[in-house]
Amino acid sequence: MSVLASPGPVQGGVRGRTGARPLLRPWLPRKVAPYLFVLPFIALFVAFSVYPMLFTLRLSFTDWRGSGAAQWVGWDNYAYLLGNEMFWGSLGNSALLWLMIVPVQVVLSLLIAVLLNNAKIRMRSFYRIAFLVPFVTPLVAVAQIWVVVFDQNYGAVNGLLNILGLPDVGWLTTTAFAKPTLALLFLWKTTGFIVIILLSGLQSIDASVYEAAAIDGASRARQLRSITVPLVRRTLMFSVVLQTLAVFQMFAEPFVVTDGGPYNSTTTAGLHLYEHITRGDLGTGAANSFLLVVVVMGLSLVFVRLLRTED
Amino acid sequence: MHKGVLMHPKKNTAAAAAGALTLAITLTACGPSITSGAPDDAEAASVDRLQAPATESPRGEITIWDRSGDLFNVFDAVIDDFNEVYPDITVHHEAVDIDAKLQNTLITGTDVPDGVFLDDAKVAGFSEYLWDLSDVLAPYTDDIAPQKIDVNSLDGAIHGVPFDLDPGLLFYNETALTDAGVDATQIETYDDLLEAAREYQEAVPGSAPIHLEQSAFLGQLQLEMYAGQLGTSIADENGELRLDSDEYRQVLGWLDTVNQEGLGTRAEYLSPSDVGALESGDQVFYPWAIWFSFAPEQQLTETSGDWRAMPLPAWEDGGARSGAMGGSSFVLPKDGENADLAWLFYEFLMFHEDGYRAVWGENDTYPNGLATSIPAYSPAADPANPLFGPVQGLGGQDLWTTAVEAGEQIPGGAPAPAWWTGAVDYLGTNVQRMYDGDMTPDEVIEQSTADIQTNLVDRQ
Numbered sequence: 001m002s003v004l005a006s007p008g009p010v011q012g013g014v015r016g017r018t019g020a021r022p023l024l025r026p027w028l029p030r031k032v033a034p035y036l037f038v039l040p041f042i043a044l045f046v047a048f049s050v051y052p053m054l055f056t057l058r059l060s061f062t063d064w065r066g067s068g069a070a071q072w073v074g075w076d077n078y079a080y081l082l083g084n085e086m087f088w089g090s091l092g093n094s095a096l097l098w099l100m101i102v103p104v105q106v107v108l109s110l111l112i113a114v115l116l117n118n119a120k121i122r123m124r125s126f127y128r129i130a131f132l133v134p135f136v137t138p139l140v141a142v143a144q145i146w147v148v149v150f151d152q153n154y155g156a157v158n159g160l161l162n163i164l165g166l167p168d169v170g171w172l173t174t175t176a177f178a179k180p181t182l183a184l185l186f187l188w189k190t191t192g193f194i195v196i197i198l199l200s201g202l203q204s205i206d207a208s209v210y211e212a213a214a215i216d217g218a219s220r221a222r223q224l225r226s227i228t229v230p231l232v233r234r235t236l237m238f239s240v241v242l243q244t245l246a247v248f249q250m251f252a253e254p255f256v257v258t259d260g261g262p263y264n265s266t267t268t269a270g271l272h273l274y275e276h277i278t279r280g281d282l283g284t285g286a287a288n289s290f291l292l293v294v295v296v297m298g299l300s301l302v303f304v305r306l307l308r309t310e311d
Numbered sequence: 312m313h314k315g316v317l318m319h320p321k322k323n324t325a326a327a328a329a330g331a332l333t334l335a336i337t338l339t340a341c342g343p344s345i346t347s348g349a350p351d352d353a354e355a356a357s358v359d360r361l362q363a364p365a366t367e368s369p370r371g372e373i374t375i376w377d378r379s380g381d382l383f384n385v386f387d388a389v390i391d392d393f394n395e396v397y398p399d400i401t402v403h404h405e406a407v408d409i410d411a412k413l414q415n416t417l418i419t420g421t422d423v424p425d426g427v428f429l430d431d432a433k434v435a436g437f438s439e440y441l442w443d444l445s446d447v448l449a450p451y452t453d454d455i456a457p458q459k460i461d462v463n464s465l466d467g468a469i470h471g472v473p474f475d476l477d478p479g480l481l482f483y484n485e486t487a488l489t490d491a492g493v494d495a496t497q498i499e500t501y502d503d504l505l506e507a508a509r510e511y512q513e514a515v516p517g518s519a520p521i522h523l524e525q526s527a528f529l530g531q532l533q534l535e536m537y538a539g540q541l542g543t544s545i546a547d548e549n550g551e552l553r554l555d556s557d558e559y560r561q562v563l564g565w566l567d568t569v570n571q572e573g574l575g576t577r578a579e580y581l582s583p584s585d586v587g588a589l590e591s592g593d594q595v596f597y598p599w600a601i602w603f604s605f606a607p608e609q610q611l612t613e614t615s616g617d618w619r620a621m622p623l624p625a626w627e628d629g630g631a632r633s634g635a636m637g638g639s640s641f642v643l644p645k646d647g648e649n650a651d652l653a654w655l656f657y658e659f660l661m662f663h664e665d666g667y668r669a670v671w672g673e674n675d676t677y678p679n680g681l682a683t684s685i686p687a688y689s690p691a692a693d694p695a696n697p698l699f700g701p702v703q704g705l706g707g708q709d710l711w712t713t714a715v716e717a718g719e720q721i722p723g724g725a726p727a728p729a730w731w732t733g734a735v736d737y738l739g740t741n742v743q744r745m746y747d748g749d750m751t752p753d754e755v756i757e758q759s760t761a762d763i764q765t766n767l768v769d770r771q
Contacts (some may be wrong), residue, residue: 066417066439086736086766147582147583151583152584153578154587155583214749238741261526261743262527263740263743263744267736275733277414278732280414281770284770
């Protein structure tokens with residue numbers, strides 16, 4: 001009898017689609033199998049996300065400083081933060097930075113993305129890479145350049161102002177200008193990344209939609225308003241949520257450029273949180289983290305709700 | 312839908328909720344135990360005193376953390392000399408971002424090094440994790456600068472092997488001052504310095520001769536140097552705030568006068584603005600730690616050689632002519648496997664002539680020697696036996712003798728409290744407000760005291 005003609009199951013081999021019983025079935029109940037397949041991810045997620053989060057939540061109700069037994073302090077850390085001027089100041093600084101960064105960045109990125117999406121533009125690849133270069137440049141290097149360029153007495157920016165007959169400006173040393181200067185750094189550094197995200201959204205729009213609009217006599221501006229913006233709305237909203245998270249967690253930029261000064265005017269929510277941690281006040285730092293989570297989640301939910309309303 | 316694969320939605324939700332709850336309870340049980348009462352005082356007061364190895368030929372491996380950079384290279388080069396004395400001890404010398412890694416390493420107790428290079432200002436904050444070195448240091452303590460012993464001491468324990476002493480000095484541009492007819496060598500008190508600055512400004516209109524630090528952190532560090540000359544600091548040995556004092560009023564009042572009279576250049580330490588004013592002759596007096604000597608040596612290319620250093624002026628006739636600004640020590644974590652062997656390494660480095668001569672003397676990294684600090688150990692800091700040579704950036708001046716003699720005048724101190732860096736948000740920032748004319752010295756003291764007490768001291 002030929003082996004090929006055998007209708008029975010092939011022991012240890014690959015089974016056909018029909019009539020074959022999975023090898024695992026004898027000892028693995030079918031309803032358990034899906035959970036088993038996702039178990040590796042769940043295990044990693046629990047170990048590196050859920051556990052640290054719960055650990056932090058627990059810490060936020062203690063005065064633990066890294067050694068010995070932690071003393072339960074109830075809501076003390078939260079009460080302290082909610083009555084603390086510097087905590088609210090850091091949130092206010094982040095909110096102002098958000099206003100200076102996100103709306104400008106969304107509009108700017110969209111316009112750049114639309115231009116880069118135009119097939120008639122020469123050297124499109126070059127421009128796409130050029131816009132992404134600041135994003136991949138190490139922040140510390142960029143920050144040092146910022147410190148030199150915006151120096152009050154010897155910086156290139158004030159040098160240009162002087163040529164125009166304008167006085168020196170304390171870009172990094174006055175409360176009025178430190179935040180906008182920091183916002184400019186963040187814009188310069190991350191706008192290329194948002195452009196790339198929006199470009200991917202633009203490329204999913206069928207060209208025939210624009211052709212039809214052009215035949216109907218729609219101008220470029222009208223096409224942008226009535227076709228592009230509505231069709232990339234989800235991508236835009238994704239960018240807004242992404243940058244909201246980034247701005248409220250902003251740490252390295254103020255840490256390197258202004259160290260939170262002058263007068264804590266650039267101490268962002270992320271930097272303020274770090275200050276608790278560095279002085280070993282882990283309980284307050286943990287409580288600050290959770291308050292920040294609440295704020296950021298609240299803002300993100302607002303944007304998601306706005307998106308759904310539009311839908 | 313297959314009946315066996317998915318459960319009823321309600322059952323599914325309930326199961327997920329129960330699972331999540333179980334998971335939450337299980338996970339939150341991990342970590343430090345939580346008590347509702349105060350910690351056991353007896354337990355907290357217990358000390359762990361490190362003892363040197365008893366064997367004649369100690370053997371084993373040690374891991375030593377240092378910051379990357381020139382100092383790492385200097386310490387690295389000493390290992391061969393150390394191994395000539397202790398051939399059976401293998402030193403794993405690692406360049407580490409200590410500020411970023413040490414706290415987590417000590418908390419988790421994983422891969423804890425045997426010895427760590429640490430800023431003096433941070434020693435007290437980690438004291439619970441560190442060996443008390445009183446016994447091993449006992450043969451040397453009488454010969455170590457009192458300020459370095461004090462800054463490393465907490466509750467009767469010494470937690471660091473003192474590395475360097477960083478005496479404050481008055482750096483001045485001798486060429487510019489001489490051209491303006493000002494003799495800086497006559498300056499003995501801070502009033503004299505004010506007078507010299509006024510004279511210089513009269514001769515060089517538009518200049519702002521005295522450095523006023525614009526970084527809140529370094530400004531606070533400099534303020535502590537001035538206060539240290541008067542034998543005080545932000546907190547006493549028990550961690551109690553003592554900002555509200557005549558000494559701080561005197562220092563802040565003087566800084567306010569410099570600012571109000573337009574005698575100060577307000578800039579961040581060696582920022583482009585600072586360097587510009589130093590090179591142009593607008594800023595000619597720089598009261599700073601000895602490590603400013605690096606600037607005329609390497610950074611101030613146009614005025615290199617024009618600078619000199621002298622002890623700081625005194626706050627009153629006959630007062631101390633220096634205070635400490637910064638400084639570092641070596642600490643030995645209790646969780647390190649061979650801290651006793653690491654002690655032998657640091658003992659060799661700091662207290663044996665071959666060791667300290669290799670650190671401060673001529674070496675591959677510093678051909679002229681390490682001239683940015685002096686040893687805290689007095690037999691090493693002998694004015695008659697300089698370890699580093701004359702500094703060309705200071706016109707070939709014998710900085711060693713100047714610094715050692717200034718260092719001898721530094722009054723004893725107190726450990727920097729664990730909240731020292733946190734105080735920068737209040738004291739350091741308020742000093743800047745004073746420079747902006749928004750606060751008086753009294754307001755700086757009053758506001759900073761209240762804020763530090765509420766936000767830092769009371770929350771320890």
